[in-house]
Amino acid sequence: MRTGLxxxxxxxAAIVADAVGDWIEDGDIVCVTEAVVARSQNRYMSCRELADDIRAKLDLKPGARLAVVSPIASRNRFALVxxxxxxxTRGGTVVVQFSLPYDEVGNQVIDPEFARTRLRLKKVYKSLLEARGNTPHLNILIREVVAALVLQQHGFQILAMRKIMGRGIADVTVRDPGGAVAPLEVTFSEVEKAVRQAAALKADMPEATRAYAATVDLARRTVTLYDAATGGAEPAVVGFYPYGDVEEDMRDPEAIAEAEVGEGAFRHPITGVDYRRLYRETILAGGAQAEVFFAENPLKVYDRGYLDGVILGEVHGREASRELFLSFGARVPVVTLDEIGPPPWGVIGSNVSNYDECRLKLLPEDADATAEAIRRAIRERSRKDVEVLIFGDGAYKDPDTGIYELADPYPAIGQSEGLRTVRLRTGLKLKMHVDTLYQQGLSREEIASRLSGARSAGADEVGTTPRNLSSLVATLADLVAGSADAGTPIVVVRGYLPSEGR
Known part of the structure; x- marks a missing residue:
């Protein structure tokens, strides 16, 4: 339903009561988006106010080094936080640790294939280095892994490695930044031989349109790439790649440092945003230095050097992450998003209100009481007995994008008393029971009678999965209401509330 501004x-409460008017019926559930409720409550916070709150709660001194672990990748939801x-930090440093390859709600923050391949190669690299002392000939394998890691950093996709992955006919099979598939032969110094071998392999690979050779200098930590497509005696140098600045990062098989990603952009397949770059630019705009890396284990942030405080950026996993940090002995103050900013929600579930002025809209204050006030206003205006629900993001996973849309703590941010006392929604697995009874030869009337009796007796062991009714209704309302641009902040759900729940 539409309302005015x-x-x-x-x-x-008065606005919603007038909007539903006399159209409303007893037993309806009136759903109101949290966005307009929060706006009516003037629930806004500036970045300066939030910065002061963070500084006080973490006791940050000028030049502090602050970690932000597992943030949601969202300009709207997290950039201003x-x-x-x-x-x-007042001129300090912010270390951002992204989960990989997706954030908590399914946003891609790094290319999944890049991440899988790189972590696997880094694990092999570390193992080979540890074993090399007793078996120097492992340097032959090490040089191939180094070549693959370094070229991957510079935009090459690693498709296969004959010795390491057991696939392909070349030392390394790559797709270069231009999209061409090519064999790559790796050597320490025999460039001409490697060029001839790569050119010969190209002839045996119908999909290959280029060929490369590479020399690896493990002492100087450089990789030199040559064009081997012609098989000529004087191959052209395509690239010279020192890797000394990332070699230590290459030894860590549990994390991917920003330097390892290179200049390549990992754009979200739906939004087109490179969140690594967006968050780096956001930190710089806040007057701090930025460090960004990717790791699944939240505690990896402690490997990045001394920290003065940690902000856990998760919405749904925040309590588990807090327990993880505390169980391993949190070395510095650790806070979750609901602990920074004003109660009851902090900045969890917040949205950008004004990006240029750095202003956030927070979730509503005392949403249950607001829902009750709306219910009473409708009762006074229309003489109807309804329930009221204030909804946020719906709890569903978009099958097209793979994104779990729930970036708020719960689908139902607030609800009137009648909804808070409703049991989990259960029922018979109707489609299965109808099929079973029909196949047993029962008539339409007999099937209906059996189902009626089964409902009266309660759900059986093959009933539907119990669901929280408020979460279901809030999700439905969010899907129907669409974005705020639709101008439909009210959704009325009719015939859904079980009579025993009233």
């Missing part, structure tokens, strides 16, 4: 300090964190 809802602005700060408006009477949200990150800018405030940078401001809180």
């Amino acid at each position: 809802i602005l700060p300090n408006d009477d949200i 990150l800018r405030a964190a940078a401001m809180a």
Whole structure:
């Protein structure tokens, strides 16, 4: 349902009651998006106010080094929180640890194939280095892994490695930054031989349109790439890649440092945003230095050097992550998103209100009480007995994008008392029971009678999975309402509330 503009300090209860008017019926569930409720409550916070709060709660001194672990990748949901964190350090450093390859709600933050291949190669590299002391000939394998890791950093995709992966006919099979598939032969110094071998392999690979050779200098830590397509005696140098600055990072098989990603952009397949770059720029805009890396284990952040504080950026996994940090002996103050900013939600579930002015919109305050106030206003206006639910993001996973849309702590941010007392929604697996009874030869009337009796007796062991009714309704409302641009902040659900729940 549409309403007029809802602005700060408006009477949200009166507005909703007038909007539903006499159309409403007893037993309806009136769902109101949290966005307009929060706006009517003037629930806003500036980045400066948030920075001051972060600084006080983590006791950050000027030049502090602050970690932000497992943030959601979202300009709308997190970028301004990150800018405030940078401001809180007063010229310090913010270390961002992304989960890989996706954030908590399924946003891609790094190319999954790049991450899988790189972590696997780094594990092999570390193992080979540890074993090399007793078997010097392992340098032959080490040079191939080094070549693959270094070229991957410079935009080459590693498709196969004959000795390491057991696939392909070349030392390494790559797809170069231009999209061409090519064999790559690796050597220490025999360039001409490697060039001839690569050119010969290209002839045996119908999909190959280029060929490369590479020399690896393990002492000087350089990789030189040659064009081997012609098989000529004087191959052209395609690239010279020192890797000394990332060699230590290459030894860590549990994390991917930003330097290892190189200049390549990992754009989200739906939004087109490179969140690594966005968050780096956001931190710089907040007056701090930025360090970004990717790791699945939240505690890897402690490997990045001394820290003065940690902000856990997860929404749904925040308590588990907090317990993880505490169980391993948190070395510095650790806070979750609901602990920075004003109660009851902090900045969890916040949105950008004004990006240029660095202003956030927070979740509603005392949403249950607001839902009750709306219910009473509808009762007074329309003489109807309804329930009211204030909804945020729906709890569903988009099958097209793979994104779990719930970036708020719960689908139902607030609800009237009647909804809070409703049991989990259960029922018979109707489609299965109908099929079973029909196949037993029962008539339509007999099937209906059996189902009626089964419902009266309660759900059996093959009933539907119990669901929280408020979460279901809130998700439905979010899907129907669409974005705020639709101008439909109210959704009325009819015939869904079980009679025993009232």
